[in-house]
Amino acid sequence: MYIDINTKESEYKVVIERGCISRTGEMFNTDRKCLIVTDDGVPAGYAETVASECSRPLIMTVPQGEGSKSTEWLERLLLMMLKEGFTRSDCVIAVGGGMAGDLAGFAAAIYMRGIDFYNIPTTLLSQADSSIGGKTAINLGGVKNIAGVFRQPGMVLIDTELLDTLPEDQMLSGFAEIIKAGMIADADLFGYIEKTVLGDNDADPGSIMKKISIERVLEAALRVKKVVVEEDECEAGIRRILNYGHTIGHGIESVTGMLHGWCVAVGMIPMCSPEARNRLVPVLSRLGFPLRIDCDHEAVFRSMIHDKKMENGEINAVFAEEPGNAVIKRMTPEELRGRLHYITGDRDEIRTDREETGT
Ligand SMILES: NC(=O)c1ccc[n+]([C@@H]2O[C@H](COP(=O)([O-])OP(=O)(O)OC[C@H]3O[C@@H](n4cnc5c(N)ncnc54)[C@H](O)[C@@H]3O)[C@@H](O)[C@H]2O)c1
Numbered sequence: 001m002y003i004d005i006n007t008k009e010s011e012y013k014v015v016i017e018r019g020c021i022s023r024t025g026e027m028f029n030t031d032r033k034c035l036i037v038t039d040d041g042v043p044a045g046y047a048e049t050v051a052s053e054c055s056r057p058l059i060m061t062v063p064q065g066e067g068s069k070s071t072e073w074l075e076r077l078l079l080m081m082l083k084e085g086f087t088r089s090d091c092v093i094a095v096g097g098g099m100a101g102d103l104a105g106f107a108a109a110i111y112m113r114g115i116d117f118y119n120i121p122t123t124l125l126s127q128a129d130s131s132i133g134g135k136t137a138i139n140l141g142g143v144k145n146i147a148g149v150f151r152q153p154g155m156v157l158i159d160t161e162l163l164d165t166l167p168e169d170q171m172l173s174g175f176a177e178i179i180k181a182g183m184i185a186d187a188d189l190f191g192y193i194e195k196t197v198l199g200d201n202d203a204d205p206g207s208i209m210k211k212i213s214i215e216r217v218l219e220a221a222l223r224v225k226k227v228v229v230e231e232d233e234c235e236a237g238i239r240r241i242l243n244y245g246h247t248i249g250h251g252i253e254s255v256t257g258m259l260h261g262w263c264v265a266v267g268m269i270p271m272c273s274p275e276a277r278n279r280l281v282p283v284l285s286r287l288g289f290p291l292r293i294d295c296d297h298e299a300v301f302r303s304m305i306h307d308k309k310m311e312n313g314e315i316n317a318v319f320a321e322e323p324g325n326a327v328i329k330r331m332t333p334e335e336l337r338g339r340l341h342y343i344t345g346d347r348d349e350i351r352t353d354r355e356e357t358g359t
Pocket residue numbers: 039040041042043064065066069096097098099100102122123124125126129130131132133134135136144145162163164165166167170173260
């Protein structure tokens with residue numbers, strides 16, 4: 001199965017197929033120098049399988065974790081390509097999660113003003129979300145993703161077999177992004193998840209995840225992203241809809257350090273109508289996501305609005321009217337602060353909000 005992505009700048013395929021990495025050489029041109037970038041938390045066999053498909057492979061293994069999305073590791077990748085005589089005919093292949101993809105994609109985008117880049121995502125989060133859309137970046141000065149470019153990959157190979165080794169908390173982190181896709185633009189996707197997750201009262205989150213058809217939900221989530229990215233490649237407008245759950249989620253992430261998808265899951269709760277929340281919360285709850293945050297709420301609020309662009313004192317926020325239908329709304333920082341109370345336990349104060357009061 002594959003999905004075509006057609007942006008103004010480029011066209012590429014996203015292949016979704018169990019076991020496809022062992023056919024990497026049939027998928028794109030690997031008869032050249034290939035720098036394979038992976039991290040030391042990804043089973044080494046995945047990069048080795050890809051390397052066995054390349055005529056002149058070179059594997060660079062960076063330390064796992066956000067710390068490698070740095071100028072230091074970017075420089076190491078660029079210097080390695082320089083030392084090995086990489087030209088514009090050669091390529092970079094990421095074999096890892098969103099971290100490896102963002103770092104390797106950025107290195108490929110700037111080496112000799114851009115060489116071919118292929119993404120082989122190995123986490124659910126990167127398969128469902130970060131590997132398509134062309135965002136690449138490193139962190140700088142303690143600020144996430146502050147230096148990077150938009151540059152689409154030449155192809156994305158999604159091999160769902162690679163998820164067999166992924167820890168459950170990472171699976172759920174990626175699944176939160178799939179729930180997000182359903183909430184913003186695919187009522188059927190959300191309905192399928194809701195039915196499967198709520199179908200068995202006794203099942204634990206791990207067993208529930210085994211009942212989900214990963215190929216099915218991945219395809220649906222990627223189709224949501226495809227439509228948005230094709231319309232707004234560089235996030236000038238509608239692409240911001242993909243940030244549903246992220247405004248509050250980022251604030252929680254920076255204060256608690258919880259996994260990205262887990263923070264997005266909690267961050268979605270305050271940003272919806274009461275009807276949408278009544279359907280979202282039971283699903284998140286059954287999957288074991290926290291429904292409340294127990295941390296310095298003011299710090300979350302400060303971090304939430306810290307890097308947000310204000311227009312006439314308001315922030316663009318994404319709000320779900322119902323599953324499958326989200327809109328971009330202007331909200332004042334005070335409205336956002338009020339919404340935080342949905343996840344801090346003090347629900348009465350939300351009455352200041354415009355939607356619920358109808359003012
Ligand atoms: N470019 C984008 O559009 C975009 C979108 C969302 C997030 N991101 C970025 O993605 C990153 C987060 O991505 P992530 O959640 O994939 O995290 P990650 O890449 O840090 O991977 C998470 C952990 O899983 C391990 N791992 C990866 N694949 C595995 C496998 N198959 N089996 C066992 N362990 C495995 C890794 O070693 C790591 O320890 C962040 O840097 C974020 O900024 C980018």
